[in-house]
Amino acid sequence: MTADGVDLSIKLLNSYIESFGGLSEKQQKNFEIKQKHALRVADISKWMCEKLEFAEEDKNLAVVTAVFHDIGRFRQLMEHNTFNDLNSVDHAELAVEILKKEQFLTKLACNEEEENIIYAAILAHNKFDIPKKLGEKELLFVQLLRDADKLDILKVLTDYYSDRNAEPNHTLTWELPKSPWVSDTVAKEILAGKLVSKKNVVSELDVKIMQMSWIFDLNFRISVGYVLEKRFLEKIYDSTTKSDRIIDIYRKVKVFAENRMMG
Numbered sequence: 001m002t003a004d005g006v007d008l009s010i011k012l013l014n015s016y017i018e019s020f021g022g023l024s025e026k027q028q029k030n031f032e033i034k035q036k037h038a039l040r041v042a043d044i045s046k047w048m049c050e051k052l053e054f055a056e057e058d059k060n061l062a063v064v065t066a067v068f069h070d071i072g073r074f075r076q077l078m079e080h081n082t083f084n085d086l087n088s089v090d091h092a093e094l095a096v097e098i099l100k101k102e103q104f105l106t107k108l109a110c111n112e113e114e115e116n117i118i119y120a121a122i123l124a125h126n127k128f129d130i131p132k133k134l135g136e137k138e139l140l141f142v143q144l145l146r147d148a149d150k151l152d153i154l155k156v157l158t159d160y161y162s163d164r165n166a167e168p169n170h171t172l173t174w175e176l177p178k179s180p181w182v183s184d185t186v187a188k189e190i191l192a193g194k195l196v197s198k199k200n201v202v203s204e205l206d207v208k209i210m211q212m213s214w215i216f217d218l219n220f221r222i223s224v225g226y227v228l229e230k231r232f233l234e235k236i237y238d239s240t241t242k243s244d245r246i247i248d249i250y251r252k253v254k255v256f257a258e259n260r261m262m263g
């Protein structure tokens with residue numbers, strides 16, 4: 001993939017978004033959130049590829065993948081009025097469907113290998129586990145997009161948690177009740193060093209614990225370093241009501257992250 005390909009992918013994304021007419025103010029705002037998210041994930045991907053010393057064409061490929069990774073979000077919102085995949089559609093599958101229908105990868109002159117990588121990474125970006133049976137290079141791009149996506153979501157969330165004047169944002173807190181207690185199942189998962197599963201999350205506090213558990217799912221050491229440098233774990237922890245359980249959980253994720261940097 002060339003640098004011109006990257007520029008074109010951004011133009012294609014933007015004109016695709018503009019092709020939706022008659023948006024309400026709220027839809028317009030949600031569209032902007034997803035558009036900006038995609039571009040920031042692209043920036044983080046670029047930074048990661050530079051750190052990992054990827055070849056120029058691979059870096060561009062990772063950036064294009066990031067630019068398109070959430071392109072399913074716009075139709076999802078228009079047709080189902082939600083970003084919750086469980087109540088609507090798998091937005092990653094929708095993204096691949098749209099890219100094929102719009103022939104965006106043909107417009108970018110992708111070869112077959114590049115197409116396979118882009119589709120594999122997009123399909124895998126929102127799944128609990130990384131799918132098995134990926135080729136070596138597909139796996140690398142899957143891992144990269146999953147990390148870059150999580151790093152940007154952590155940035156958005158921690159900005160939100162740190163801002164005491166922020167308006168309640170239900171897309172970020174999932175409209176769950178507030179609770180001062182971490183659920184037993186959620187605590188058990190994170191204290192065992194496991195990614196917290198969405199199905200066990202029942203309160204706003206559980207959501208925060210789940211977000212802390214993403215540290216276990218980061219594929220690259222540089223991603224863990226990014227979390228530490230930006231103090232994402234501290235920022236989430238600082239936004240919680242303290243209890244022995246929370247203190248234990250915070251210690252667990254923090255030690256894990258620091259060990260990962262030394263190991």
Ligand SMILES: [Fe+2]
Pocket residue numbers: 069070091125126
């Ligand atoms: Fe996504």
